[in-house]
Amino acid sequence: MNEQPRFLLSRLLQRIDSPLGVKRICYILLVACGLLVAIGLFIPHHDAYGMGAIVARIPGFYGIYGFVMSALLVIIAKALRRILMRSEDYYAPRTIDNEETQKERNSST
């Protein structure tokens, strides 16, 4: 789509939205993650107690924990969909869940 958005800000945001922009963000993110792990090795840990002090000695612990746990979160949540997901009109008509869809359907017919 080659339309030019009206706002200057939109045009700036469009740069991020392009395939090249996304690729760039990926690389920046990877570099930033690597840098953070490297910096983490050298900084003093004066603000950690208990467990915080223990895990601070593991290089990149917070990064690994963040990556693994958030990936687990998504995978478990997606699996939960099989059990929990129902159609939008499950509670209809005593709910707002399907009101927009209903309205759309009424206006199109």
Next chain:
Amino acid sequence: MSIPPFLFYLAGALVLPLVPKGAMRSLFLSLVPVLALTQFVVLPFGEYASAELFGYTLILLRLDALAYAFSLIFSIAAFLAALFAWHIRDTTQQIATLIYSGVAIGAVQAGDLITLFCFWEATAFASVFLVWARRTDGAYFTGMRYLIFQMLSGLLLLAGIILHINATGSNLFVQFPDINFAAVLILLAFGIKCAFPLLHDWLQDAYPASTPTGTVVLSVFTTKLAVYALARGFPGLEALVYIGALMALFPIFYAVIENDLRRVLAFSLNNQLGFMVVGVGIGTPLALNGTVTHAFCHVLYKALLFMSMGAVLLRAGTTKGSELGGLYKSMPYTTVFCVIGAASISAFPLFSGFISKSLILSAADKQGYTLVWFALLFASAGVFHYCGIKIPYFAFFARDSGIRCREAPWNMLLAMGLTALLCVGIGVFPQPLYNILPYGVSYVPYTADHVVFQLQLLLFSALAFMVLMSKGIYPAGLRSVNLSSDIVYRKWLPRVLLWTWGSIEQFVVSITAPLRRESRQIFRNIGVVIGNEHGSGVMLLWVGVLLVFLLALTYLAR
């Protein structure tokens, strides 16, 4: 003598219908919070405006550090919400908003339990009109469910207060010394409003049902009032640590698969409340300060996120993730404000969430709640995933939905801009906020390890998002609802009740059938006598016979 601030709101609500609709009324609406704020903002701490009722002293205005912090943020939020709703011409919503804000401030400034109870109930009644303001059948029923839960909370509170006053003779609202039956009732009452696990469904049910502006107002008061009440009544109650950890954890799974982005925000509201409840449960000065700071920052960034989604709902007509995408082309300013809100809730350094959440995490670690600490860390990574990335990504980027709409009206942009400014301002200069905290604790959020570890947690979790997205594992938005514990009272209970009622009816019919047959026979015989088959005439005849019989009896009895 100082006037309790809530009176300004109530007086404002009375006068409001006389103010002509339009800019005049909108100005009036945003001036009321400012006027009320001037009443307490420089007032020395103490108790004001007390009254005697049936031998009990009611304290309508008690100002201490805890009440001050909550009153201040409620007032700021009330002003911002009024600005955000500047274009609204709906008198019902305007009056409901004024009363709701006023009584919520009244509740945190109430010095005794009887006054607290009155305001507690009033928040329920005033706020339900914001749900009904959507004016659809679905919103009516949703509002009813919401009201039932709020009333239940009020009833439990009333029962608990009566027992408490009976046992102790004091109606002062201070920390409950021991956890007896009365205290448990009160705790449950607070727990419903605070959306404890299994008592939480009203929140995710009702908040997305309100209007674009109404949800912003709803998100501010009720739950934070409950956090305040917990911090006042039950600081250091250990059970709250685990309840809070559970609250921080389970909503995030729902948030990942939820389609309605305003409901995603409601889930994240619940998750953030979990952090605050953990802080109350730990109960050390650092933890309680953390709860107050987090509540303060949370009101702002949550309002900002709900504002941005409200603007999307107003302009694009929906907040369903499955229908949205590419909105940055039409609403770039809203996009930026939403991203600032998302960065704040994700606790990025230099944003408000960072300087508040770390207090609670540090406190949990310091007191040796290792498992809870890991859980909160997980919840922090999670909140970035489903709220920090998912909300802006699905609404404003992702695939282009083709929706081309206008940017939000100026007043919405102004309200969002001011709120975003506060989020960043507090994140960069946290000291003024730390200065009003109830306990003098010197806390330095910006240390090298804090910043680096938090950034590690967040950026690696962003990396996970990117990997999952590119592999197509990340769940797409689907038109759907997800079952929760509310299925008990929305599906099963009605079904059981209907079945039970049906069975009872059938049973009664089956045992009375022979009887009815007999009586019909008798009546038919009489009907034959008077030539009229069991009509109203038969009834009249019998009434007449009975009356004559009674008359005869009374005559004879003389």
